[in-house]
Amino acid sequence: MHRAAFLALLSHWRRQPLQLIALLFGLAAATALWTGVQAINQEARSSYDAAASALGQGTEQRLTGEGPIPRETFIALRRAGWLVSPVVEGQVNGVTLLGVDPFTLPPMAASPNLQGDRLGAFLNNGLILANADTAPALAGYNVETAANIPDAQATMDVTTAWEVLGKTGFDYLVVTSPQPMGLPPLTEVAPGLTQVTEEAAGDIANLTRSFHLNLTAFGLLSFAVGLFIVHAAIGLAFEQRRSMFRTLRALGLPARNLTLLLAGETAVFALLAGALGVVLGYGVASMLLPGVAGTLRGLYGASVPGSLTLDLSWVLSGFAITFAGASVAAASSLWRVATLPILAPARPRAWAMASVRGRLLQAGAGALLLVISAVIIAQGEGLVAGFAMLGALLFGAALMLPFFLDLSLRAAAFVVRGVLGQWVVADTRQQVPGMSLALMALLLALAANIGVGTMVSSFRATFTGWLDQRLASELYLTAQTPAQAAALEALLDAEADATLPLRTAQARLVGAPAAILGVVDHVTYQQGWPLIEAAPDPWARMNAGEGAFINEQLWRRTGLAMGDRLELLPGWSLPIVGVYTDYGNPEGQAMVAQPELLARVPDLSPLRYAARVAPERVEDLRKAAEALGVPAGNILDQASVKRFSLDVFERTFLVTGALNVLTLGVAAIAILASLTTLASMRLPQLAPVWAMGLTRARLARLELLRAALFAALTFLFALPLGLAVAWMLLSVVNVQAFGWKLPMLAFPVEWLRLLALALLAALLAAALPAWRLGRMAPSRLLKVFADER
Template sequence: MKLLPALLSHYRRHPLQLIALVVIVVLATGLWTGVWELTRQARHSMEQSEQAIASRYQVVRTDAQPVTVADFVGLRRQGLCVTPWLEVRRPAPEGQVIGVDILSMGCFQEQGEMASPPDLNQAPFVDIGEAVRIAGQGHDSRLRLLVASAGAAVPDAYRIRPVPGGLSTGELADSFLLNLDALCVLVLLITALLVRSVYNLGLVQRRSSLALLLRYGVPAGRLRLYLIGELAVLAMLAAVPGVMLGRFLSQAFAAGFGQAMGGLFDVSLYAGGNQWISYLLALLAVFLVVIWCALDALGLAFAKGQTSRPGARFYGMFAVVLILAGVTGTVLSQALWQVFVAVSLVLVGTGLLTPGVLSRLVDWLAVRGGSPLILWSRRELAVMLRRLALPAVALQLAVATVIAIQALVATFESTFLDWLEQRLQGDVYIEVPAGASLRPALDYLAEAPEVTAWHRVQRGVASLGGRRADLLALDPGSELLQAWAFIEAVPEPWSALAGGGVMVNEQLARRENLEPGDVLSFSIANASMRRPIVAVYADYGRPVDEILLPHSALPDIFTPTFSSLSVQIAQNDVPVLRQQLTERWQVKNLTLRDNDQVRQLARGVFEQTFSLTRAISVLTLILAGCALFLMGWVFFTARHWYYQLLQVWGLSRRELRWRLQLQATGLTLLVAIAALPPGIFLTWVLVARINPLAFGWSLPMAVYPLFWLEMLAICGAIGLAIAWLVQGTIKSRAPAPLAATHIEGAER
């Protein structure tokens, strides 16, 4: 007898197992490749952008007029290394473009200021001539002259200034990417667990035929070798379409995601780069899982049936210890890696504990049930929970991850919108030109019928015990500020501010352990002040400390580094406002932002960005659902002898179908319910632990019960699908006698 055909004949008899294994490897590889590729691209883009932004200093005119091509030419002809940088704000889906003049950038490298310049040959960069043409279609644009060195000597009519960040959310993007990474690692682990569980189930089912081969004299070593070889070939064959699937997924998502990141965070996403690394990593992951599975093949294939688990109690204890240690670690950790280790402990513990706890619970319910049928039904469910422990845990963790991703996305979204509202007070934001007097604008705003409310914003620098902090000055009486949400505040915080208080941002409050009621000492323009803190406000995405004061509290000699106006207008008459202010200030190019447009744009691109994370979570769920579905189907099919027996004993077909549905949905719903605690835990860890440790500010914690119901419905649907498939296999005829090999090692 030839060993290979004999070995493979198992799949001829059970093609479903082969299909299940192939499908799971294809999906897993696809998911790994796609997810890895997307996060790699996002990270790469982020680094590129940071490099581009790192040395961004610009030359501005001292007369506050916008710079023009003539300024560029004049400065270049005086030997100064400057290059034009034209930002054109264009709404999604096309997004922002940046016009550059590659020809004039050589001196930046020559001066060593751009040792590794951003790749300007790809989006969002275009030739500046093209950018001018795009701007001509009615999009806002702004020309800057970037200078190679912040210390360069410039003619008297110019000054060097850092390029302001504008609406860049900086760390918010970093934080999002970090959380995405953490979730991707989790997805990877869950997927590995699923692949292994599907393989393991198949292996257990082959145990009898493998034992037969051993009895026929096939050496155990040879058999193991063949099994591992079979597994390796299968994995490699399935990995190829998997990689292609992943590539397709990443390409499909990259366009939208890249645009979103580019538009929102000044992060550009390049579809190029070395994608082979992603493929190799996906293949490496497959390889590692194969080794894991192979260990099963080596150890399990010939083991005696594990009818009882003497260590079950020990496992339970061990799991509880793991969870406790993990939760403690998560709370107490002071470093990111410690949090990740602690979270892993909690997840491992949960995985070990859940099947045992659920099956005991169901067993306990069973003896309290009424009829023998209910007793049997519940016992059967408990058996299933133990037999399908691995895929059930995988589904549990997948659902938990999906819940966490959804909460993270929703939290980010609402946080971002809050932040946006805070930043975009009023309908229109107007930059006061440097050196311009406010008076003409204030006179106009006071009289203009279209203006319903407005207030002034001044920015400057304060000193906190010798340390620099940003200073924000506002008018506490402005009705535009009433929507501000505070993390902590005294009652009536704006009145308290006007009455001698100070507000601080979350970063400062966390660093100095400050809270409302504490007294803060600081100095502005060499004038010392002591004021009680009246509120702590969220200030996402900025690493610096900031204090907020009313204009009236500023010393007379204080000079703002930057002034702006926020204006609320009755009807959307931005062009009139622009024209009036341009005339009154006598400037050519006024920076005026229609906040509503920005808001809409930001919402649009944010939605686009999160479609990626949603896609990852949906894919994870599909994978987990597929695994459970496949295994559930295999499992139920193997046990349909019992169901037929029930039918023979007099149970109606309809009633049997009902029992089946109850059992299958009971299984998946129990798993989904069990996923809630780890899901909430993961959400909490992401927003309340990882973010503060990484960035110094936290996101508000929120839970979304409606989404939990959605998850339960999806899991229920998976259960129904299993039941629907299984009931098709139950015939009305009497069951054939059960073969010994079917029941060997099985729990009855």
């Protein structure tokens, strides 16, 4: 009996292949987007872990000095019993080179595999070890591949690093934990060194946490949009099979068994869709990972490989989420089957006749979520609260959508003249319950697009304006050696209108790694560094060495106020007299008068310069600098720096853009699925109108119009919602995630483009059902009158 019943249930899908495709695709798409995002997050986290273990521990104790640490200091420390290991660090072709001493590396470090001849080559022949992805970037060096080296890193002996990087001395010494008891104090053995806790890897993980949370939130949104399709497809299939359920029950199949059979059917679909979803998810992750890697590099300087590793746990979690999603989507339908009276009316009606009370209840639940969102705005703190607020806002609004659509169409009925217009409006209103899930999916996709789009465009406009101000100098030059720098400075003093040497010292400000920027007194800075908070007469005070500026990130993170004293270096603190915007910088930064900085850190490498020069003389100055031996790549004009910065910016939001498009695509499929399924259920409404003298072609055109009307109304609701999302992203989430706040700007042209895209998506989705209606055989329409006899 059960086999026969199961086959009877499955026969529905044979007759409704498009519905089956919608169901499987919806579930697979939901799974794919979710698992894809999870795979990316997992890959990135593995990378951070690998980077963390490269030198032994996530939290690293280091000895640092104000310049390179001499070899003698290292030897003195070792002789005194300190377990320290020297590191030379630098960048070549975007690869971080780590010069290490294999004999003194901490035992927990991921030591390079130096068995056999490799050790000799490592120590004596300049062997560099990098993983297979990174090795090509070091072409020309003696590189061998080693699997355990993190991406974008290369390991070599310290002497090799000195040669490659042109350095002398060590950048820092790693302190092995634990140290032997009874060591002489550091001040005695190496007075110039200080011990710092460097949470390098931890910092990256912390910095990127917000980005991954952002990605997870997008994944969850896409998953929810996909589940709307599944819920709609399962719900409609339930409606269409009501008479079959009644017959099966009448023939002796208990309700419990029928429910179990339907649950089994859902499980089969989940298995199929899960397999498809995991494969698609792998594809999505592979497609997005290079973008994500670029974003992470651009935003945080974190290195993540651009290729994906397949992990069994990820595959299993993909199937688990498919089953969970299918269960959630099917729960209400299964409950209704389990409690369906045996003589319940067989006519599909629940969708069309959804009660006003149900709609009001749903709108009430939506309003409640909006209130919760408002409460979180007022009370909540932190990134998770920010996303909870966004979630409550989005889903609250989605629940209110059918009510809003009904209200709008009711209002439209008073305005529209002409019998056909009135019928279209009334009929569209009748379709709201059946279309509401798909339209909710569209609403979420549109609001996310408007919200994220407004955020990115606001960011872009602000960032571009900020770059125009900040990059006021016409040329940026970097010398290779102090001698070359001296010659360059002399050249610039003679030829440029102004020479602005750039001096930066690394420090820890309020417990976190940061940079101190020393600037000279020049009008360029006053014009190019807008202050968002300032004490009276800030520039004069800063230039006189009586105050410091800090960037917005440090200001927001620490809560420091104007006048508070900031310890810049041990024994040197200044009151804060200004806060400047510093987009794109993940770290804190302070700006002080250069003479003051040089007085305290005299050996700051004087290699970088900005030059003010009339635009027509830029080329001459460039050539003169090249004549001094400054490589062409080290002379950047204003336009190149801007181009580079904007390029980093665009890469940063590549993933967001891709996910936006994917979510909108999934929503379009939700509309297609709903329209296709509803098409056959709508024939009883369309056939009489056809019989009264409307051609099928005209009815088809009206169906297209109806889909466009739905999309336009949904867009109208999505616009304020999306702007609310943008405001939350800019004013709450971004401040938590990145440490800077941006002004919100309006982009009406973008909205029009999105409206056009939404209309296009709806029209494309409606095209197939409309085309089928336009070409439908009259006998099929006449069956409506015969079927019901």
